[in-house]
Amino acid sequence: EVQLVESGGGLVQPGRSLRLSCAASGFTFDDYGMHWVRQAPGKGLEWVSGISWNSGNIDYADSVKGRFTISRDNAKNSLYLQMNSLRTEDTALYYCAKAAGPIYYHYGMDVWGQGTTVTVSS
Amino acid sequence: EIVLTQSPGTLSLSPGERATLSCRASQSVSSSYLAWYQQKPGQAPRLLIYGASSRATGIPDRFSGSGSGTDFTLTITRLEPEDFAVYYCQQYVNSPPLTFGGGTKVEIK
Numbered sequence: 616e617v618q619l620v621e622s623g624g625g626l627v628q629p630g631r632s633l634r635l636s637c638a639a640s641g642f643t644f645d646d647y648g649m650h651w652v653r654q655a656p657g658k659g660l661e662w663v664s665g666i667s668w669n670s671g672n673i674d675y676a677d678s679v680k681g682r683f684t685i686s687r688d689n690a691k692n693s694l695y696l697q698m699n700s701l702r703t704e705d706t707a708l709y710y711c712a713k714a715a716g717p718i719y720y721h722y723g724m725d726v727w728g729q730g731t732t733v734t735v736s737s
Numbered sequence: 738e739i740v741l742t743q744s745p746g747t748l749s750l751s752p753g754e755r756a757t758l759s760c761r762a763s764q765s766v767s768s769s770y771l772a773w774y775q776q777k778p779g780q781a782p783r784l785l786i787y788g789a790s791s792r793a794t795g796i797p798d799r800f801s802g803s804g805s806g807t808d809f810t811l812t813i814t815r816l817e818p819e820d821f822a823v824y825y826c827q828q829y830v831n832s833p834p835l836t837f838g839g840g841t842k843v844e845i846k
Contacts (some may be wrong), residue, residue: 723772723787
């Protein structure tokens with residue numbers, strides 16, 4: 616079964632850091648690009664970051680650029696999101712999603728995890 | 738940045754009726770790079786349509802996508818009870834950023 620399982624969310628104070636993980640199974644992880652997408656409470660979907668199969672292409676939304684870092688470990692079938700200098704507006708459910716091809720753009724997101732909740736509050 | 742505007746914001750329909758959802762882009766989007774997703778309460782989004790008109794694996798044929806340039810449409814020919822949900826369009830032409838529309842909620846009338 617193709618599956619993505621996120622972890623690492625929690626309650627954190629503004630300005631602090633958090634690292635999210637996404638464990639992939641059921642497919643050849645290093646064949647595909649990956650994404651982080653977030654959804655603030657009661658709001659729509661916002662793309663956060665994408666990474667190609669070999670980490671050769673990485674991009675970020677302007678709202679997180681310079682604060683968040685996406686990475687992957689193909690040997691461990693895992694995707695990560697290091698979130699620094701967190702703000703209250705980063706509060707959201709964070710989804711890990713698989714691209715349908717080797718790069719994260721030019722393909723839809725065909726597999727999604729159930730998400731991990733990040734709450735930034737003092 | 739390509740801005741996607743979805744309309745209407747909410748669509749109130751009865752089971753068995755036809756739903757027509759619109760997604761308009763601020764600049765031309767190659768139809769190869771437009772997707773539609775369905776999201777039910779408490780669930781992750783699910784890919785319905787990619788390449789503007791190709792159904793993803795396991796998606797029933799009552800769902801269809803069409804359009805080109807800046808105007809795209811998702812049509813659900815006969816609404817089933819499980820189709821009441823929020824639908825998002827997304828463009829993935831270039832990055833950054835990949836962008837989503839604001840969503841259309843299809844609710845039971």
